[in-house]
Amino acid sequence: MKLSKxxxxxxxxxxxxxxxxxxxxMKISISTAQNSHQGVAIDVFAxxxxxxxxxxxxxxxxxxxxxxxxxxxxxxxxxxxxxxTFSSTGPVPNFVPDAKILDIPFLFRDKAHARAVLDxxxxxxxxxxxxxxxxxxxxxxENGFRHMTNSKRAVNSPDDLKGLKMRTMENPxxxxxxxxxxxxxxxxxxxxxxxxxxxxxVDGQExxxxxxxxxxxxxxxxxxSLTGHVYSPCIFLMNKASFDKLSAADKQAFLDAAKExxxxxxxxxxxxxxxxxxxxxxxGMSVVDNLDKAKFVSALGPVNAEFEKQFGKAxxxxxxxxx
Ligand code: EAX
Numbered sequence: 001m002k003l004s005k006x007x008x009x010x011x012x013x014x015x016x017x018x019x020x021x022x023x024x025x026m027k028i029s030i031s032t033a034q035n036s037h038q039g040v041a042i043d044v045f046a047x048x049x050x051x052x053x054x055x056x057x058x059x060x061x062x063x064x065x066x067x068x069x070x071x072x073x074x075x076x077x078x079x080x081x082x083x084x085t086f087s088s089t090g091p092v093p094n095f096v097p098d099a100k101i102l103d104i105p106f107l108f109r110d111k112a113h114a115r116a117v118l119d120x121x122x123x124x125x126x127x128x129x130x131x132x133x134x135x136x137x138x139x140x141x142e143n144g145f146r147h148m149t150n151s152k153r154a155v156n157s158p159d160d161l162k163g164l165k166m167r168t169m170e171n172p173x174x175x176x177x178x179x180x181x182x183x184x185x186x187x188x189x190x191x192x193x194x195x196x197x198x199x200x201x202v203d204g205q206e207x208x209x210x211x212x213x214x215x216x217x218x219x220x221x222x223x224x225s226l227t228g229h230v231y232s233p234c235i236f237l238m239n240k241a242s243f244d245k246l247s248a249a250d251k252q253a254f255l256d257a258a259k260e261x262x263x264x265x266x267x268x269x270x271x272x273x274x275x276x277x278x279x280x281x282x283x284g285m286s287v288v289d290n291l292d293k294a295k296f297v298s299a300l301g302p303v304n305a306e307f308e309k310q311f312g313k314a315x316x317x318x319x320x321x322x323x
C-alpha cells in the first residue's frame with residue numbers, strides 16, 4: 001500500500017515535470033514599439049495562444065525590430081530560425097510577388113473596404129500563396145492608411161512633393177508610385193527612419209498615424225499631410241513547418257488567436273486615426289487635413305496605367321469594386 005502511494009506520487013511528480021517541459025516557446029516580432037497597433041496585435045495573439053492551448057505554447061514577444069528588420073524577420077521565419085513575425089507588407093513582395101497588388105495607391109476607398117477584401121475570398125486566396133514559399137500566413141491585419149510627413153514644407157498638392165527626398169519602404173510598388181509623384185525615393189528599413197529624419201538624410205517619410213505617433217516622428221518632422229495615398233496591410237506570418245507540426249486543434253488555436261490579434265489591431269488603428277491629428281498638432285506638427293485627393297489620384301495616372309499592365313486591369317478592378 002505504502003509503496004504504491006510512493007509510486008503514485010513519484011509518477012505525479014514526473015508528470016508535472018513532463019508537462020512543465022512540454023511547454024513550447026515560440027518567438028514573434030514587430031518593428032514598431034510595444035505601445036502601438038502592432039504591439040497590441042502580438043500581445044493579444046500571445047495571450048490567446050496561451051489561453052487556447054492551456055499554456056502548452058508560450059509566445060515570446062519582441063518589439064522595435066530587436067530581432068531584426070521586417071525583411072530580416074520574414075527571412076528568419078522562412079528559414080525557421082524564428083517561428084513567427086508580424087509585418088507590414090513593405091518587404092513582402094520580395095517573398096510573395098503576387099501580394100504586390102495590395103500595395104497599389106488609392107486601391108481601397110476606406111478601411112472598411114480594405115478589411116472586407118482582406119477577410120473575403122481575395123484576401124484569403126492571397127494568404128494561401130504564402131504556403132509554397134515556406135510560410136503559413138495566419139491572418140491579415142493592418143497598418144492603416146499612410147500619410148506623408150516632411151521637414152521642408154506643407155504639402156497641399158502633388159506639386160509640393162516634387163523633389164522631396166523621402167524614405168520609402170523596400171516595396172517596388174511604393175517606390176514606383178512615389179517616383180510618379182516626383183519624390184526622390186530612398187528605400188530603407190523602418191528602424192533606421194527616425195535617425196535618417198533627425199539627421200536630415202531624408203526630408204520625409206510616409207506612414208499611418210498609428211506609426212507616426214508610436215515612432216514619435218513628430219519630434220523630427222514639422223509637416224503632416226493627410227494624403228491617405230495607400231492602404232498598408234499587415235500580416236501574421238508563421239514558419240510553415242512549425243505550423244504543420246501542430247495538432248489540428250492547435251492549428252485552429254493559432255488561426256483563431258491571430259484573428260483576435262487582428263481584431264485588437266484594427267480597433268487600435270481606429271482609435272489612433274480618431275485621435276491622431278489632434279495629438280500630433282498638440283505635439284507641434286502642422287497638419288494639412290483638407291487636401292484635394294483627386295489631384296493626387298490623377299498625378300498617379302501614368303503609374304496606374306503601368307500597374308494595370310503589370311497586374312491586369314481585371315484583377316485590380318476586382319479589388320476596387322469589391323462590395
Ligand atoms: O510596419 O516600414 C514601415 O514604414 C512600416 O509601415 C513600419 O515598419 C510599420
